Amino acid sequence: MITLKGYQLFPHLPRIRTDTPGFLLECAQRYGDWVHFDVGVTQAFFINHPDAVRQVLQENNRNYTKDTIQYRTLALITGQGLLTADGEPWLQHRRLIQPAFARSRLVSLDDVVMGVVDRMLVRWDAWAKQNQIVDVDHEMLEIALEVVGLALFGLDLSREAPQLVRAVLTALDYVIYRAQNLVVPPLSWPTPRNRAFKRALFELDQAVEAILTSHQVRDEGEETLLDLLVRAEQAGQLTRQHVRDELVTMIVAGHETVATALTWTWYLLAHHPEVESALITEIDTVLGGRPPGREDLPKLTFTAQVFAEALRLYPPAWLITRRARGADTISGYEIPAGALIIISPYVLHRHPAFWEDAEAFRPERFDERQARAYPRFAYIPFGGGPRLCIGNQFALVEAQLILSRVLQRYRLAIAGAGPVRAEPLVTLRPRGGMPMRLIPR
Template identity: 40%
Template sequence: MTATSAGNTSSATPDNRRPRRAAGPRPREVPQLLAAIGRDPLTAAIGLYRRYGDLVRVPLLPRRPLFLLCHPAHAEHVLVSRQDNYRKAATYRPLRVFLGDGLVTSEGELWERQRRLIQPLFSHRRVSGFLPGMVGAVRRTLQEWDGQPDGTLVPVSETMSLLTLTIVGEALFGADLRGTGARVSAAVTRMQDFATTAMRNPLLLPAPRLGLRTTPGYRTWRGTVDAVDEVVEQLAAERRRAGSTGQAAGGDLLDALLAARYEDGSAITPGQLRDEIVTFLMAGHETSATVLTWTCYLLAAHPSARRRLEEEVDTVLGGREPELADLDRLVWTKAVLSEAMRLYPPFWTLERDALEDDEIDGVPVPAGSTVAVPPYLVHRHPAAWDNPEGFDPSRFLPGTAPGRPRYAFIPFGGGRRGCVGNVFALLEMTAAIAVIAQRFRLDLVPGGVPRLQPTVTLRPKGGLHMVLRRR
C-alpha cells in the first residue's frame, strides 16, 4: 500500500468492491519473524512497514492474525471511530501481574467507574494547582547537581525517573517518596523487563502468572511486586491514620479513592485501592521521565534548538521560577517537548483486540484479531510529516498544524482510553525543562548516541549519562 492510499477506513465495503487482502509475510516466514520480534520488536515492526506498507497482515494464528497499522487514519479508526470494537489486547496481560486492574489495564464497567472517579482530578484547573510543588521538586533535584563540578557525568534517565516519581508522590498521594524512590524506580525497570519478556514469548503470554513462577528470574520479579506493594501499603496506612478529607473534590487522588463508593454504597476494596495506587505511582511517572530523558538528549544533539530554548526561558522568566501565566509564553519549550514525543513516544506501540468483524481500508479484520498501532511509526508517516526522521520543533509552533491529520500525533493515545494524566504530564515536563535550562546544560559524551530499548516504554538502552555544565 502506498503512503497516500490509507485514507479510507470505512467499516463497510461497497457492493462494487471486493474486500482485499493486506500484504504481509507468508505463514512459513512467521517463525523467523517471531524470533526477530523477540530480539527487537520495534526493529521488526519497522522492517514490516518498509517491506509491506501502511497495513500489514501477519498470520500468527489461522483465524487470529495480527495487523500492523501505520497510517494516521488507521489510528483514528481503531482508537476513536470504532473504539467500542477494540479492547486492550492480550499482550497487556503481563502488566496485570504488577498493575492488577488499575485504570491502565481494566476494561468494561470497572474501567468506566474508575474513569468517572479519576477524570475530574486531572482537570486543567486542579492540575494547575500542582505547579508550585512541581517546580519545588525540580529545584531540589538541581540542588544535588549544584554540588557537582562542571564535567561531571550525571545519570539523566535515573535522575528524571526519581524527579517525576517525587512529583507524582507529592501531588497525587501527599507523600514524600524521595527515600523510597530508588526502590520504586528499580521496580519499574524490572516490571518492564518481565512484561516485555512475556509479551514476546507465545508460551508465557497466555498465562503470564504461571510464566512468572516458572521463570529463573521469579524471585527477582516476585521481589519487585513485594517492594512496590510495601510502598503502596505504607501510603494507604499513613493516610488512614492521618484521616482522609473524605471529599474527593477537595483532596488528592488518594483521598478520592478512599472516599469512593460504588452504586451499592460499598467502599473500594483493598485490592482495587492497591491496583489504582500502583498504576498511577508506576505508570504515572515513567512516561514523563522517559520524555524528559529523550528531550535532554535531543537538545544536546541540536545546539541551535537548545540556544533558542535558553533564550526563550531567559526572556520569559527573567531568572525567576516559572508561574502558571508563564507557560503559555514558553512556546518553543513546549514545541521541543512535543517533537521529542513525536520522535520518541513513551508508549511506542498501542495494541487492541477486535471484538467483532471489522474492515480497515478495505481489508477484513476478523473478530479476535490483534491490531497494533505504533505511535513510533504513525509519528513518522510521510503523509503527515515533512522530513519525518528529522528533529524540527517548529512543526509544533502555533499555526503550523492546519492540514495535518488529527491523529498523526498520538503520544497520549486517543479516544476514551486516551491518557487521563496528559495535562499533568505536560505541565510537569514544561516546568522541568524550563528550570533545568535556566541553570544547566547537559552535553553528550563521546559516542553518546543512545540505542533504543523498546520495552513497555521506549527507553534509551542502558540509561542515558550526560556531561553536566553550568550556563
C-alpha cells in the same frame, strides 16, 4: 494490504524480538499502511494510517478491547487498574478518577515540580563542581516519581524513590520477558527472574500499603487522587484491591513515561545546539531568571514544541494493541472477530505522508500554524479516543516546568561515546541510561 505468513516472518524473529519498532517501521516502509501477519491462530493487522487508527481508538472503540498479551502481562503488575481494565469496570473507574486530573487540579503542579526540581539541582550543583557525570535517565525517573507522590497522593516519596524506581523497572522487565517469550517457567518456580519479579511486586505492594496507612483525611487543601480513592473505598464504590491497582497504575504509568520522554528530550537538545539556544532564549526572555509558574506556560510555546517533537520521535508508549471483539471493516479491509490490532506511535509518527523528513528533530513542526495541518490521529503519543491517557495534561505541564527550570541553570552534554540506542521495553527506554555532563550556564 500485504499478508505475511508465519514462515515468512520466521527469519525475522530475532529482529522482531529485539527491535520491534525498527521491524514495524521497515514493514510500513516496504509494504505500506496495512500489513497482515497471518500466524496460524493469530491474525494480526498492523495499521499505520491515521484514519484506520481513528476508527479503532475512537469511532468504533467499543469493538476493541485490551485483551492482548501487552496488557495481560502488564496486568500482572497493575491488576485491574485504569490502564489494563476493560468494559464497564473501566468506565466506572475512569469517571471516578477523571476529576483528579481536571485542569483546575493541575494549578498547584508548579509548586510541586519546583520543589522537587530544586532539590535535584542542589544535588547537581555538588556534582557539577566535581565535574561528575550524571545518569540523567535515573535522575528524571526519581523526580518524576516524586512529582507523582506529591501531586497525586500528597506524599513525599523522596526517601522511597530510588527503591520504588528500581522495583518498577524490575517488574516491567519481567513483563517484557513474558510478552516476548511464548514459553516461560510458571511464576511459582523459584527461578532468579521469577524471584526478582515477585520481590519487586512485593515492594510495590508494601509501598502502596504504606501510602494508605499514612494517608490522613485532610480538612483543607485540594482533594488529591489518593483522597478520592480512599473516600470511594469508604463509600463502598471501590474495594481495597481496586485502590491498590489504581495506585500502582499511577506509580507505573505516571512516572516512567514522563521521565523517559524528558530523558530523550535532553538527548535531542544535546545533539541540536541551535534548538537548545533558541529554547534558552525563550526561557530567559519569558522568565528572566525567576522560577516558571503556571501562568508562564502559555508563553513558553517553544518549550512545549520541543517536548512535543521529542514525543514524536521517541514516543514512550511506542506500541498500542487491541483485540477486535467482533468483525469490523476498516478502510475497506475485513477484520475478523478476535484479530489483534497493532498500532505503533513510533511508526505512525514517521509516516512520510504526514511528516516531512521524519527523522529530523524540528520542534517548529508543532508551531500553531503547522500543528493544525496534521490529522489528529497522525500524532498519538498519548493514544486517543476514550482511552486517551488520563495524565496527558499533567505530563505536558510537568515537562514544560522541568525543562524550563533545569535550563535556567544547566545545559546538558552527552558524556558517553556513540549514539544511545532506544530499547523497546514497555516504554522506549535509553539502553544503558543517559550519562551526561552538567554545564553550568
